[in-house]
Amino acid sequence: xxxxxxxxxxxxxxxxxxxxxxxxxxxxxxxxxxxxxxxxxxxxxxxxxxxxxxxxxxxxxxxxxxxxxxxxxxxxxxxxxxxxxxxxxxxxxxxxxxxxxxxxxxxxxxxxxxxxxxxxxxxxxxxxxxxxxxxxxxxxxxxxxxxxxxxxxxxxxxxxxxxxxxxxxxxxxxxxxxxxxxxxxxxxxxxxxxxxxxxxxxxxxxxxxxxxxxxxxxxxxxxxxxxxxxxxxxxxxxxxxxxxxxxxxxxxxxxxxxxxxxxxxxxxxxxxxxxxxxxxxxxxxxxxxxxxxxxxxxxxxxxxxxxxxxxxxxxxxxxxxxxxxxxxxxxxxxxxxxxxxxxxxxx
Amino acid sequence: xxxxxxxxxxxxxxxxxxxxxxxxxxxxxxxxxxxxxxxxxxxxxxxxxxxxxxxxxxxxxxxxxxxxxxxxxxxxxxxxxxxxxxxxxxxxxxxxxxxxxxxxxxxxxxxxxxxxxxxxxxxxxxxxxxxxxxxxxxxxxxxxxxxxxxxxxxxxxxxxxxxxxxxxxxxxxxxxxxxxxxxxxxxxxxxxxxxxxxxxxxxxxxxxxxxxxxxxxxxxxxxxxxxxxxxxxxxxxxxxxxxxxxxxxxxxxxxxxxxxxxxxxxxxxxxxxxxxxxxxxxxxxxxxxxxxxxxxxxxxxxxxxxxxxxxxxxxxxxxxxxxxxxxxxxxxxxxxxxxxxxxxxxxxxxxxxxxxxxxxxxxxxxxxxxxxxxxxxxxxxxxxxxxxxxxxxxxxxxxxxxxxxxxxxxxxxxxxxxxxxxxxxxxxxxxxxxxxxxxxxxxxxxxxxxxx
Amino acid sequence: xxxxxxxxxxxxxxxxxxxxxxxxxxxxxxxxxxxxxxxxxxxxxxxxxxxxxxxxxxxxxxxxxxxxxxxxxxxxxxxxxxxx
Numbered sequence: 001x002x003x004x005x006x007x008x009x010x011x012x013x014x015x016x017x018x019x020x021x022x023x024x025x026x027x028x029x030x031x032x033x034x035x036x037x038x039x040x041x042x043x044x045x046x047x048x049x050x051x052x053x054x055x056x057x058x059x060x061x062x063x064x065x066x067x068x069x070x071x072x073x074x075x076x077x078x079x080x081x082x083x084x085x086x087x088x089x090x091x092x093x094x095x096x097x098x099x100x101x102x103x104x105x106x107x108x109x110x111x112x113x114x115x116x117x118x119x120x121x122x123x124x125x126x127x128x129x130x131x132x133x134x135x136x137x138x139x140x141x142x143x144x145x146x147x148x149x150x151x152x153x154x155x156x157x158x159x160x161x162x163x164x165x166x167x168x169x170x171x172x173x174x175x176x177x178x179x180x181x182x183x184x185x186x187x188x189x190x191x192x193x194x195x196x197x198x199x200x201x202x203x204x205x206x207x208x209x210x211x212x213x214x215x216x217x218x219x220x221x222x223x224x225x226x227x228x229x230x231x232x233x234x235x236x237x238x239x240x241x242x243x244x245x246x247x248x249x250x251x252x253x254x255x256x257x258x259x260x261x262x263x264x265x266x267x268x269x270x271x272x273x274x275x276x277x278x279x280x281x282x283x284x285x286x287x288x289x290x291x292x293x294x295x296x297x298x299x300x301x302x303x304x305x306x307x308x309x310x311x312x313x314x315x316x317x318x319x320x321x322x323x324x325x326x327x328x329x330x331x332x333x334x335x336x337x338x339x340x341x342x343x344x345x346x347x
Numbered sequence: 348x349x350x351x352x353x354x355x356x357x358x359x360x361x362x363x364x365x366x367x368x369x370x371x372x373x374x375x376x377x378x379x380x381x382x383x384x385x386x387x388x389x390x391x392x393x394x395x396x397x398x399x400x401x402x403x404x405x406x407x408x409x410x411x412x413x414x415x416x417x418x419x420x421x422x423x424x425x426x427x428x429x430x431x432x433x434x435x436x437x438x439x440x441x442x443x444x445x446x447x448x449x450x451x452x453x454x455x456x457x458x459x460x461x462x463x464x465x466x467x468x469x470x471x472x473x474x475x476x477x478x479x480x481x482x483x484x485x486x487x488x489x490x491x492x493x494x495x496x497x498x499x500x501x502x503x504x505x506x507x508x509x510x511x512x513x514x515x516x517x518x519x520x521x522x523x524x525x526x527x528x529x530x531x532x533x534x535x536x537x538x539x540x541x542x543x544x545x546x547x548x549x550x551x552x553x554x555x556x557x558x559x560x561x562x563x564x565x566x567x568x569x570x571x572x573x574x575x576x577x578x579x580x581x582x583x584x585x586x587x588x589x590x591x592x593x594x595x596x597x598x599x600x601x602x603x604x605x606x607x608x609x610x611x612x613x614x615x616x617x618x619x620x621x622x623x624x625x626x627x628x629x630x631x632x633x634x635x636x637x638x639x640x641x642x643x644x645x646x647x648x649x650x651x652x653x654x655x656x657x658x659x660x661x662x663x664x665x666x667x668x669x670x671x672x673x674x675x676x677x678x679x680x681x682x683x684x685x686x687x688x689x690x691x692x693x694x695x696x697x698x699x700x701x702x703x704x705x706x707x708x709x710x711x712x713x714x715x716x717x718x719x720x721x722x723x724x725x726x727x728x729x730x731x732x733x734x735x736x737x738x739x740x741x742x743x744x745x746x747x748x749x750x751x752x753x754x755x756x757x758x759x760x761x762x763x764x765x766x767x768x769x770x771x772x773x774x775x776x777x778x779x780x781x782x783x784x785x786x787x788x789x790x791x792x793x794x795x796x797x798x799x
Numbered sequence: 800x801x802x803x804x805x806x807x808x809x810x811x812x813x814x815x816x817x818x819x820x821x822x823x824x825x826x827x828x829x830x831x832x833x834x835x836x837x838x839x840x841x842x843x844x845x846x847x848x849x850x851x852x853x854x855x856x857x858x859x860x861x862x863x864x865x866x867x868x869x870x871x872x873x874x875x876x877x878x879x880x881x882x883x
Contacts, residue, residue, distance in 0.1 A: 044361070067616030096615060169614070193614045335807075335815060342361050343811035343824060353855035356829035356867040358814065360874060361822045672866055676873050708812075708826035733826075735859065 001031075005083050006304060007038040007111070010090030011048025011055065015328070016233045019090040021047070022290040024054050026300035029293060033304065038082055044342045050333045057082065060345035064094040068101055072108075079109045086112045086307045088300065090284050093169045095121060114215075114262045114307035116283060123258070124281040125168075129197075132281075136257045138250065139277045141269075143199040152181050155198055164199040166280075167192035172234070174201060199279070204271035206279075207244065208236075210286050211251050212299045214306060215261025219252045221297040221315035225288065228323065236288055236326070241295045243320040250276060263289070263299055291324040354706045355670075355733035378700040378741040383770035386664055386702040386739050394778055395739065396665040396684040398750060398763040402440055404660035405746075406768070409444045412656060415624035419632040422647040426470050428602055429455040431653030431747045432661075436765050436775035438462050441656070449651040453480040460487075470599070470651070472518070472560070474498070474532065481505045485513045492516045492560050492599070494533055499544060503552045516558030516599060517544055521579050523563045523572040532562065536579055542586070549591045556593060559584055562601030562651070566610065570622050570630035576600060577631045581638030584646060599649035600631055606658035608695040608744045617695075624655070654747040661746025663689060664702070667738045668717060678712045680734055685716015685723040688760060689745060690752040692725045699725075702739040705732035718757060750776075759783065800868050800877050802836040816876060823874060828853070832867060842868075 006027055010018030020039070027035045039058035041049050049058045059078050062070040078084065087105065089098045098105075099121055102113045115121075123132050133140030142159070146152065155163065156178070165184040166172040169192050173184040181198070188196050211222035224247045228238040251266060265286040267279040285299065292299050295318040302312045341347040379386060382401050390397055409425070416423040426449035427441035433455060438448070439462055448459035451473030459469050466487020474494040476484070482505055484491050491513055493499050506513045518533030519541045534541040548556045563576050577600060584595040604627055609617035635648065665684040673679050686692055699714070709730045716723035725742075734740070753760055759779035764772050807815040812830050814823040825833065828849070835845045846860050871877045 065614050065616065068619045093614065097619060100619065189612075193612045338822070339809060339811065339813040339815070342822065343809075343813045350854040351852055353849075353853035353859075354826060354828055355863045356826065356832050358823050358825040358829050358867070358870055358874065358876075361813075361824050670866075672869060676870070706826060 001034040003034045003036070004085045004304070004308070005036040005038060007040055007078070007084045007087040008055075008090065009040045009042075009061070009088070009094060011039050011041050011046040011051075011058070012043070013047045013051075015231060016235050017287040017326075018046075019285045019287045019289055021051065021054065022287055023088055023090060023285055023300045024048070025290050026293045026298050027304065028054065030298065030301045030304075032301065038078070038084055040078075040087075041341070044338065047331065049341055049347055050331055050337060058341065058347045060341065064091070064097050068097045071097055072101060072104065075105065075109060075111070079111070084109070084111045086114075086304050088285075088303065089113075089115070092283060095283055112307040112309075114303050116215075116258075116261050116264075120258050120260055121283055124264075124283060129278070129280070133278060136254060138254065139275060141200040141202045141277050141279065143197050145195045146185070146198055147195045149182060149185055152178065152185060152198070155181070159198065159200055162201045164201055164279075166197040166199060168195065168197075202269045202271060202277045202279070204269040204275075204277070207242070207247060207268050207270055208239070208286065208288075209247055209251050209266040209268065210263065210289055210292050210299065211255065211266065212263045212302055213255040213258075213260035214312070215259055217256045217259045218314060219255040220302055220306075220312055221292065221299050221318075222248055222251045223292040223295050223297055223318050224248065224251075225291060236324075238323060238325045239288055239291060240323045241291060241318060241320055246274075246276065250278075263303060288324055288326075291322065292318070294324065295319040295322045352704070352706075354708070355735060357708060357710050357733055359710065376700065377702060377704050378743075379702055381662055381741070382766040384766060384772055386741060389764065389772065390664050390666070390739060392772075393762045393764055393774065396663060396682075396688065396761045398688075398745070398761060398776075399662040399664060400434075400437060400746060400763065400765045400775070401660045401662070402765055402767050405437070405440050405657060406444060408656050408659060409441065409446075412624040412650075412652060413444070415628040416632065416648065416650065419628050420635060420648055422645065424597070424647055424649050425656075426468075426599075426649055426651050427656075428651045428653030429459060430751055431602075432657050432750050433458055434750055434763055434776055435462050436773070437657065437750075447649075453477060456480060456484070456489075470649070472651075478505055481513075482509070485509055485511050488514060490514050490516060490558060492518050492558075493544070493548075494518050496544065499547065499552075502554065506553055512553055512555045514557045515548065515554045516556070516560045516597070517541060517548070518560045518562070519580065519583065521561060521563070521576060523575040523579075525564050525567065525569065525572045529562065529564055533560070536583060541583060545583075545587055545591075549587075549593060556587075557595070558597040558599055558646075558649070559595055560599035560601065560649075563603060565603050566605045566654070567603045568605050568620060568622065570626045573600060573627055574630035574634045577634035578638060581635060581640065581646075585639060588644065594644050595646055597647035597649050598635070599651065602651040602653050602655075604652050604655035606654045606744060606747060608658060608691070608697065611694055611696055621655075657746040658744045659746065661744070661749065663742040663745045663749070665740055665742065667734045667736055667740070669736060670734070673713070678710050679715055680712050680731070681715045681717060682725060682740070683717050684742075684761075685718045685725060687716065687718055687723070687756045687758070688749065688753045689716070689725060689742065690749055690754070691745060691747070695744075696726060696729075697745065698743040699729060699731070700741045700743065701732060701734060702741055708732065755779065755784070800836070800842070800872065802833055802871065803876055803878050804837075806833075806876060808833060808837075814876070819875065821874075823876070829867060832864070833871075 008020045010020030012018040013021040024037050036056050039048050039055040040061045041058050048055050061074050099115050099118050105111050129140050162174050162176045167188040171188045175181045175184050207226050209224045212220045214220050224242050224244050225239040226242050227236040231237050263285040265282040269277045297315040297318050305312050381399050426447035429450045447468040448464045449470045450456045466489045469489040471484050471489050472492045519536050520530045520533045521536035534544050548554050559580050561576050580598045587593050605621040607618040665682045668681045668683050671679050709732050712731050714726040762778040763776035765775045812825045849860050
């Protein structure tokens, strides 16, 4: 097996988990690679830092808000300590920087990525989603981008409550009144900045698809999932792979027309009338990506292969009716380890 | 034995989610010199605080913008936006590079003439132009951009008695998908107001309609909005051609390109998120090419970019007056510059670098200015190494608007120097003194004495 | 002022207070001062040591030491057991 080293972010396997640990498990199970995993963490208590059977070494990296230069310098430092073949960033908020830096990361550090280009990435932004839907022939709930609180009061002319109030990067709250909308606006804007998005609330069943594209228009793999149990943060605690050809067709069309490179997750509502509304495109693997592996499609492995320039044949089947059930687990960590990551930024 | 470098002792609680020092360490790489001149020698000679302008950066930035547009579109003209920075030395660097002048008041108009720019290379914008100013502009062959109907009637009246035809453009406002929409300036495109005033100009005045102008907003981060604006202005120009057989000579897309500053409330760093000149140029030029102008009618593209051309060339040097601890335990550092001269700190999180070496430990600090006013906050929160009294800092990207919007409040405005291409320092605006204020005052004779 | 006896210190500037579970980080000179405090040195003696070792004037050391002590007490890392 080929020995490679892959850096992964999103080690926060907490109640609202990042995808990192699932991506790492997928890579650990690869039949073609023998991987060394470099964890890249933002905070000192991300569980992945302490999961030594999954993560070989972790380095703290600067928050995306501190800018690209700092990230580049930190990656250069890590490169002086470690060989890294591929980086898989797993947070929405960091993707902008990684996409913009991808050429430099390749040229200066010799590390490959497999990310959508900036146009594709920006176009699927929640702020631009209506436009996106029109362009690619996909139904999207009506939405409005909101820059100040005064605009909230004008919403009732165009929308009916309930509404979804969403942050630019993360967070979404369903609100049932103007007062709730104001509270949600303040909370989300203070955390993620402006604008925020008000979106028509479409009633129906939520289904999700995790998919991966080759950047030339081909769909390499896709697994649809129906959430079985949802936490109070709206995250799937359990989900089951489903057989839905309409969903797969929609995913394939999207891949063809956007030429998406890398992983993504589609959040979709299926109404009683069997209409599919695209709520959101998350431009990276979801936290439940390991279900795809369990169903026979190892998307992270495919991504790494494509990042390294290999051609990957599309997956054609997956097992329907496989469940994932998430669980929490208390690790025992020595203070020495916390001290080390806190003061030296490495563990 | 030589003693070790001292740093103030600091301790802070390790919070989950707190930025670790490996991430922020490099944000404050010391900046010890600007274009070959040490911060200490600059403030030693000209005092602290001090504005420093890099001529090299201005010229490089201008050339980058010029290249981005000229390689994509055949006819391009920049006009230096005086309100952004009208220190004569700055204006003349732009004029030497080939910029016209874009002014928005009689004062700026006079300043442009005084700098030696011919009237025929001045664009006169803004809603406030007096009769005398309009007369002068007509005589000088300047481009007069009409903002409202009252101005149209005034100009018609003024020009009636003159032999020269005024060269005019109208300012157009429009929906480009950007919030807020700047509809307080000019005539609206979508509701037909713009075409109405065009009809009036062509059919019912002795003015020569030569251009169309728009300015869609400020600190724009979306090149696509410019592509909409360029398309709508072109559409208007083409319908004028069709209706009146009148060729519009230039389209003025205004300014508003974002600089590399970071807006408050923005998650990403401005230096990363701001589009490049190439992106704006691509958006605008492809719209113009696709609009359907016949080859001979392709209009001149005028740009009034201010902020994006000068912001990065400006630095503010300052010194620490004092350190204190706020009641809630936060560290506060008081600088010798505040919102009085760094007006833009109201809307940017300016990048600030210490000007001397330090250890790698940093502390969260509130940065205050020296004014006796609660609003005088330069940064609400910034992570800096422990600075001590007298330590110096460099504030980056301050070239736009500060040297025009600064206030003379309880203290005098500092000097401005420009470092030329050979790294030689020139004083371009003197530090104000008591005489600057007193010279303008008139004290009645019976108040000359303090005692009755 | 006395530093809590049971706090754990490491060379990296990591400080752990076992009675509250809080952890802190301090810079090298802060670490040095805390170590002197643990040895039971008086404020005056500590200032003298710092003055001898570093390029700094007396006023600055006095002011910075006072500030550091305030922070230690704010962070509940000091305890004057005798007085209580």
